[in-house]
Amino acid sequence: MITEEQVLAALRNVEDPDLKKDLVTLHMIKDVKIEDKTIGFTLELTTPACPMKDMLKNACTNAIKHFVAADAIININITSKVTKPLDTTQLKAIKNIILVSSGKGGVGKSTVASNLAVTLAADGAKVGLIDADIYGPSVPIMFGLVGAKPSARETEDGKTLILPIEKYGIKLLSLGFFADPDQPVPWRGPMASNAIKQLFNDADWGELDYLIVDLPPGTGDIHITISQSFPIAGAVIVTTPQQVALADTRKGLAMFKMPGINIPVLGVIENMSYFTPAELPDNKYYIFGKDGGKELAEQYKVPFLGEIPLVQSITAAGDNGQPVSMDKENPLAAAFGEIAGKMAQQISINNIQTANC
Numbered sequence: 178m179i180t181e182e183q184v185l186a187a188l189r190n191v192e193d194p195d196l197k198k199d200l201v202t203l204h205m206i207k208d209v210k211i212e213d214k215t216i217g218f219t220l221e222l223t224t225p226a227c228p229m230k231d232m233l234k235n236a237c238t239n240a241i242k243h244f245v246a247a248d249a250i251i252n253i254n255i256t257s258k259v260t261k262p263l264d265t266t267q268l269k270a271i272k273n274i275i276l277v278s279s280g281k282g283g284v285g286k287s288t289v290a291s292n293l294a295v296t297l298a299a300d301g302a303k304v305g306l307i308d309a310d311i312y313g314p315s316v317p318i319m320f321g322l323v324g325a326k327p328s329a330r331e332t333e334d335g336k337t338l339i340l341p342i343e344k345y346g347i348k349l350l351s352l353g354f355f356a357d358p359d360q361p362v363p364w365r366g367p368m369a370s371n372a373i374k375q376l377f378n379d380a381d382w383g384e385l386d387y388l389i390v391d392l393p394p395g396t397g398d399i400h401i402t403i404s405q406s407f408p409i410a411g412a413v414i415v416t417t418p419q420q421v422a423l424a425d426t427r428k429g430l431a432m433f434k435m436p437g438i439n440i441p442v443l444g445v446i447e448n449m450s451y452f453t454p455a456e457l458p459d460n461k462y463y464i465f466g467k468d469g470g471k472e473l474a475e476q477y478k479v480p481f482l483g484e485i486p487l488v489q490s491i492t493a494a495g496d497n498g499q500p501v502s503m504d505k506e507n508p509l510a511a512a513f514g515e516i517a518g519k520m521a522q523q524i525s526i527n528n529i530q531t532a533n534c
């Protein structure tokens with residue numbers, strides 16, 4: 178007769194390679210049910226985007242077969258409960274705020290932010306996206322929402338809350354929803370900072386696992402306002418491989434590490450890394466240089482999250498209001514899937530490490 182204790186003892190041999198503890202100690206094993214030789218339990222991961230799902234599932238199966246019964250029938254149900262940083266006095270229902278930044282304009286920051294949001298939502302996470310790009314909010318275009326205006330609702334205590342617009346399962350707010358699309362002057366100074374704070378504080382986000390923030394390019398007031406006003410899980414930095422972009426990316430990285438800001442850098446994403454012509458799908462042409470983003474990440478001892486090729490379908494999809502990863506057949510969906518997984522994994526590692534301090 179197999180007992181729950183035997184199953185848990187076997188699973189104590191399975192370690193989460195990132196969190197460096199066994200699954201039982203990490204409280205990731207739930208609802209163990211045993212009926213004769215059939216063993217069922219739930220494996221609760223720290224993110225639905227976990228890249229190690231299959232690996233952990235296999236390791237659990239092997240451990241039970243090895244330590245408990247070689248002929249056991251094992252049914253593992255995988256769920257997730259997204260972790261959050263400890264400091265969440267404000268915005269309690271938002272678990273992780275992720276900043277997407279770039280040292281330079283035009284490197285594909287908004288494209289990356291939108292596709293990460295779509296990918297995490299497709300994995301089953303509750304996702305919000307704030308477009309805080311004061312110079313040219315592009316989320317309305319990328320989600321087919323040009324001219325859209327969010328509505329508002331009154332709370333019981335008389336406060337007015339903005340209702341984010343929901344598209345493709347993501348809750349969205351953009352500075353672009355509050356300005357004339359042809360407005361020639363970008364949002365300025367304190368007005369911009371106040372407007373951004375309102376997008377966080379005065380909106381009805383409900384519960385979110387991840388709130389992705391598309392920052393303006395460079396380093397400026399908005400970065401400081403957001404970093405100092407809200408608990409941030411981490412920042413990702415988007416760069417292209419050219420030396421000019423990498424030089425600005427260094428400044429962006431250095432800003433997040435400054436003592437007054439001190440935000441964990443979740444990693445570097447290199448966009449437009451290489452070009453692959455449609456007629457030669459196996460050829461990669463590194464037209465702007467190779468491995469610049471990877472080397473930069475190594476130099477600053479932050480993770481390298483991945484490369485995204487230069488592909489025309491990205492622009493076409495973005496301009497048509499459907500981020501490219503919505504099309505699961507497009508190879509870019511896999512590229513963004515891998516990057517989103519690594520990013521979510523990094524957040525889980527940071528959150529668990531702080532919880533253990």
Ligand SMILES: Nc1ncnc2c1ncn2[C@@H]1O[C@H](COP(=O)(O)OP(=O)(O)OP(=O)(O)O)[C@@H](O)[C@H]1O
Pocket residue numbers: 279281282283284285286287288289310313315393394448449485486487488489491492493495496
């Ligand atoms: N990998 C890619 N392949 C092809 N085109 C791309 C790629 N990434 C982004 N683009 C295109 O480059 C343009 C700029 O991208 P995007 O708006 O995402 O950049 P950004 O860094 O957010 O710019 P900004 O500084 O204006 O905020 C868009 O037309 C987008 O479709």
